Amino acid sequence: MLDVENVRKSFGGTVALNDVSVSIGEGSIIGMVGPNGSGKTTLLNIISGALPADRGTIRFDGHDITGREANAIARLGLVRSFQISRPFPSMTVLENVLAASHAGTGPAVRARAADIVRQVGLEAVIDNRAHALSFGQQRLIELARILMLRPKMILLDEPAAGVNPTLMEHIKALILSLNREGTTFLVVEHNIRLVSEMCERLIVLNNSEKIADAPLADVLQNQAVKEAYLGSGRAVRNPKHRIYADE
Numbered sequence: 001m002l003d004v005e006n007v008r009k010s011f012g013g014t015v016a017l018n019d020v021s022v023s024i025g026e027g028s029i030i031g032m033v034g035p036n037g038s039g040k041t042t043l044l045n046i047i048s049g050a051l052p053a054d055r056g057t058i059r060f061d062g063h064d065i066t067g068r069e070a071n072a073i074a075r076l077g078l079v080r081s082f083q084i085s086r087p088f089p090s091m092t093v094l095e096n097v098l099a100a101s102h103a104g105t106g107p108a109v110r111a112r113a114a115d116i117v118r119q120v121g122l123e124a125v126i127d128n129r130a131h132a133l134s135f136g137q138q139r140l141i142e143l144a145r146i147l148m149l150r151p152k153m154i155l156l157d158e159p160a161a162g163v164n165p166t167l168m169e170h171i172k173a174l175i176l177s178l179n180r181e182g183t184t185f186l187v188v189e190h191n192i193r194l195v196s197e198m199c200e201r202l203i204v205l206n207n208s209e210k211i212a213d214a215p216l217a218d219v220l221q222n223q224a225v226k227e228a229y230l231g232s233g234r235a236v237r238n239p240k241h242r243i244y245a246d247e
Contacts, residue, residue: 020208039209082142147178
């Protein structure tokens with residue numbers, strides 16, 4: 001469904017992505033991890049059209065989307081979230097979701113928006129203004145707005161960051177439910193436990209390059225991955241990234 005081939009991106013003299021290639025099949029949930037500054041968010045920005053690549057090609061669902069505008073890519077069904085949710089603070093939850101509609105705000109659209117609000121678990125606060133909601137609830141607003149676009153694939157940038165364990169479980173259940181209905185996911189996330197419970201495969205970036213792309217168990221045995229997170233192959237726990245290495 002998504003094929004990224006030899007994408008490179010530099011900012012001045014700093015190489016953010018160095019010939020990175022990724023392929024994701026329809027209906028899958030793929031995780032992507034890496035230390036801060038490894039290029040994860042830059043890759044999502046390029047795939048979604050927020051940034052142009054210096055070189056390389058990107059194809060989605062049979063379309064060459066290299067260099068296309070973000071709104072054109074979203075209309076094809078490829079939509080992303082951001083590390084920090086930014087709902088319209090003075091608008092209600094329902095109004096925020098309606099704002100994502102490409103089909104106006106008529107009765108049928110409003111009914112669909114209300115159904116999505118219920119789907120993500122915000123029906124109790126549907127008429128509350130966004131600024132009054134918790135950080136986690138604002139993340140759910142963002143996901144609800146994405147669903148208004150009828151996405152085929154969703155790029156999630158750290159969906160569990162800053163949320164409590166109960167809400168994290170709710171987000172995980174929602175992702176798995178949407179996947180069962182046919183939505184494909186690429187999930188950037190530091191929480192390896194969460195990734196391991198959702199993803200069939202893990203992509204690892206480090207220093208602007210892809211260093212691993214395999215099932216989770218194989219990735220965690222990869223020496224390059226251990227060194228990227230831990231600096232050695234010893235049995236050390238890194239609490240920030242929650243990667244575990246064997247003796």
